[in-house]
Amino acid sequence: MIIDARLQFEDEPKSFGNKRHRQTDAHRAWIEHRYRDGWADGYSDDHVKLFKNTRNEKDFAYHKVNAVFWQTDENDQPATVTEKYEKSFTAANIAKEQAFYCRQPVLLPPDKMDESIIRFDVRLTEPESGRTAEISLSLDADASFPKLFGKATRDAFAGEIDLLLKKLPKHVDEKKAVAKLLDSLQAEAAFTHRHYVRDDEYIPFGEDIEAFLRREVAKPIIHWQDSPQLGYEILPNKYFYNYVSPTPAKELLAAFWKLEKEAETMLAKLPQ
Numbered sequence: 001m002i003i004d005a006r007l008q009f010e011d012e013p014k015s016f017g018n019k020r021h022r023q024t025d026a027h028r029a030w031i032e033h034r035y036r037d038g039w040a041d042g043y044s045d046d047h048v049k050l051f052k053n054t055r056n057e058k059d060f061a062y063h064k065v066n067a068v069f070w071q072t073d074e075n076d077q078p079a080t081v082t083e084k085y086e087k088s089f090t091a092a093n094i095a096k097e098q099a100f101y102c103r104q105p106v107l108l109p110p111d112k113m114d115e116s117i118i119r120f121d122v123r124l125t126e127p128e129s130g131r132t133a134e135i136s137l138s139l140d141a142d143a144s145f146p147k148l149f150g151k152a153t154r155d156a157f158a159g160e161i162d163l164l165l166k167k168l169p170k171h172v173d174e175k176k177a178v179a180k181l182l183d184s185l186q187a188e189a190a191f192t193h194r195h196y197v198r199d200d201e202y203i204p205f206g207e208d209i210e211a212f213l214r215r216e217v218a219k220p221i222i223h224w225q226d227s228p229q230l231g232y233e234i235l236p237n238k239y240f241y242n243y244v245s246p247t248p249a250k251e252l253l254a255a256f257w258k259l260e261k262e263a264e265t266m267l268a269k270l271p272q
Helices: 025-037 091-101 145-156 158-167 174-183 209-216 249-269
Strands: 010-016 019-022 061-070 080-084 118-125 132-139 186-194 196-204 221-226
Touching: 061 209, 091 118, 091 145, 091 186, 132 145, 145 158, 145 174, 158 174, 196 209, 209 221
Parallel strands: none
Antiparallel strands: 010 019, 061 196, 061 221, 080 186, 118 132, 118 186
């Protein structure tokens, strides 16, 4: 039970530091009466609210769920980011990007499909000749980066590879020589990927977490995790809120003009 007794006080005749109010016997009786009678079936009082706090029903409890989801733009289309790839441009690092950015969402809003693809726009430089070439690779979760990157670089530097093979002695392994040439290429890459958001959602105890996330977040969720402990929050202002209509604009305007007239009258009385 919560009793809204915020107005049950009177002003102290004289302040005692920060203490400016006091409760009298009448105020305490007002609270006691509502506490004693408020449990009865059918009891009605705007200042008394009953809440559930049992094993299976907890009105004050909530789940704190950390959700990671794909962001969308103003047209509800996937929001993407293009940035310089600062990590080493290696197969191991690219595999990690695929594992995160190309994963299938664990939760999707109703009637929505999702497809996650990453793209690398790579500028390659052959250190010996200084020649550059640019390639683009689009990868989904199942794409083989080493195979696609190897083919793209072989095509881009076909002339250098042919020249290398012509100069090689017969006893030298051609595959190793070509692999060495490709490994020597210096790469500068721009990385285009989905923009994700990490946020905490506070979900009332008893609600289905996945249904809540689908409804309230309404974006492809790639990961979510519930807190190991429930949170609790009691908000009297929420439970005892009473809407008060604002003063109509017409009345405010009339009061303004009245004050304006009073100010003009006062100014007219001042000596010139």
